[in-house]
């Protein structure tokens with residue numbers, strides 16, 4: 001049995017210019033798992049996905065995906081790395097002037113030279129996998145938001161990726177479409193044996209489908225565990241997140257140095 005982690009980050013630090021975003025991150029994700037990364041706004045969750053996909057390189061540390069060091073990859077190796085990876089991003093819109101068929105066929109045509117008949121079979125299979133058989137001739141403008149997200153998912157899995165990265169896949173969807181996407185993410189992970197990393201704010205929804213959760217705050221991983229461990233956690237941090245409380249260790253307001261009453265000229269100068 002293969003016990004090496006599929007994704008491993010060793011002592012990874014990343015900064016945009018002078019500004020440190022992530023500091024000495026260590027994590028190991030086993031093959032085939034569906035993992036969530038949660039944390040406050042701007043805590044560096046998307047940056048973690050960008051490091052794993054090789055869109056940005058760390059100033060320090062190692063990022064190993066399926067035995068390959070992402071931080072040392074050449075352009076050509078990065079192209080190969082991305083071919084093995086599918087991404088579904090909140091704003092990963094469909095190409096509006098291409099049909100559903102051509103949208104899903106796009107990565108297949110970009111990365112593989114296959115006869116048209118085979119491309120067609122692959123596209124139809126992926127549309128069936130997301131429950132949207134028969135939509136291939138529609139244009140994106142004819143789709144609901146939920147259908148468009150599922151087509152984007154079909155496009156993301158077009159090349160049978162070993163790794164799926166999801167950035168806020170539930171945002172902007174109605175509850176029914178959201179449930180459908182959550183169910184599909186889980187189903188595809190299990191059926192295809194894909195390893196999946198999902199950045200999300202939707203705690204309750206993701207706890208129902210993921211195997212493991214990491215919490216990011218202040219540039220470091222501050223907690224981790226299975227959904228049951230997370231639900232039972234005594235950490236005030238995790239509890240605030242899971243319960244969606246406005247008050248707690250995570251400050252939702254910008255840390256102002258003066259009070260509102262002082263700003264309004266009513267005395268009490270310091271926060």
Ligand SMILES: Nc1ncnc2c1ncn2[C@@H]1O[C@H](COP(=O)(O)OP(=O)(O)OP(=O)(O)O)[C@@H](O)[C@H]1O
Nearest residue numbers: 016017021039040041042043044045046047048199
């Ligand atoms: N290209 C960039 N240049 C400079 N700073 C950036 C850049 N991209 C992101 N940042 C900053 O890095 C920090 C982390 O961003 P990131 O998108 O990883 O956070 P996040 O946890 O995904 O946030 P959110 O949940 O709000 O999307 C933010 O403060 C952001 O302003």
